Amino acid sequence: MELRQIHYFVAIAEAEHFGRASQRLRIAQPALSRQMKLLEVELGVDLFERLPRGVRLTEAGRTFLAAMRGLPQQLANAGEAARDAAKGRQGRLRLSFIEAVAWHGLIPDALRAFRSQNPGVELKLFANPTASQMAALRQGETDAALVYNWQSGDGLEAIRLADHATVLSVPADWELARQVETSAKVLHGAPMIGFARKATPVYFDEIHARFRELGVTPNYVAEFAAETELLALVSSGAGMALSNACQMNRPPRGVRFLRLTDLDVMLRLCLVHRRDDVSPTLARFIEILRGLVSAPAPGH
Structure with missing residues (x-):
């Protein structure tokens, strides 16, 4: 037939x-x-x-x-759906990210544009620590991961999107909180809430290499993998912490952010995907991201 x-x-x-x-x-x-x-x-x-x-x-x-x-029309619709899928306008896109990414305008803007341009795509988002994201990506459970300071290799491709500064978060009622900027040397011997190395090993190593250059030995009183927990402890007055400057877009109560004059270690935001597996939907999302990255900022 x-x-x-x-x-x-x-x-x-x-x-x-x-x-x-x-x-x-x-x-x-x-x-x-x-x-x-x-x-x-x-x-x-x-x-x-x-x-x-x-x-x-x-x-x-x-x-x-x-x-x-109705069969001819159904087949025509199926053909159109297949063509849309090949162009990335149908199907699904599974993205994982760490919490701080959600506070940078680039990613919310890209997601908003993607949803608007591709209403037929099912967009699934997962917030997880970096280690969990990369494991899921390697196992094919997600299509891409939005993480910091990841390097291409071992079958994965990292697309660098933006650089975010490292700032110092301090309890709002401390004397230091009255300043706008300070030296990282104030961390020497001071109570500090740290982040686990497994969360972002490259960034962790870069920070501590800079500490050694400055002669800084912090007094770690706690360690967390998520910035929400870290900032909650800063807010309680337990100590200071290094934070992603993106957090300044949503300053928690009881926390002040200071620029660091002598610690220029950057958090490099990357989209990481499997090198041999870029779906049409992911390709469209990457295209949107690159367009936003290259676009001039408003007012410039």
């Missing part, structure tokens, strides 16, 4: 006449009659009663028409 035969059958059933159907379909009537005979032979039933001035559906024909009438 061929799709064209279904198309021909529906046209004849609606016209109730081989001649009128052949004119509508723009094919010769003998060819149309031959295709219907082949279809009836394949099905093993008579679909039409041949009348002196036209045709009439048999009971089998009426049943077949009810089942087949």
Whole structure:
């Protein structure tokens, strides 16, 4: 059974006449009659009663028409959906990210633009620590990860999107909180809430290499993997912490952020994906990100 035969059958059933159907379909009537005979032979039933001035559906024909009438349009819709999927306008996109990413305008703007341009794509978002994100990415559970300070290699490609400064977060009621900027040397021997090395190993090592250059030995009183927990402890007055400058977009109560004059270690925001597995939907998201990164800032 061929799709064209279904198309021909529906046209004849609606016209109730081989001649009128052949004119509508723009094919010769003998060819149309031959295709219907082949279809009836394949099905093993008579679909039409041949009348002196036209045709009439048999009971089998009426049943077949009810089942087949919407099929050509369904197939056309399926073809359109397939083409949309190939262009990244259908399907799904699974993105993971660490919390701080949500506070940088680039990512919310990119997600908003992607949703607007691709309403047929199911967008699934997962907030997880870096280690969990990379494990999920390698196992094919996500399509891309938004993390900091990741380098390409081992089958993964890292696209650098933006650099974020490291700032000092201090309890708002400390004397130091009255300043706008300070030296990282104030951390020497002071109570400090740290972040686990497993969260961002490259950044962790860069920070501590700079500490050694400055002769800074912090007094770590706690360690966390998530910045929300870290900042909550700063707010309680337990100590200071190094933070992503993105956090300044949503300053927690009881916390002040200071620029560091001698610690220029950057947090490099990257989108990481499997090198050999870029779906059309992911390609469209990357295209949007690159467009936003290259666009001038408002007012510039």
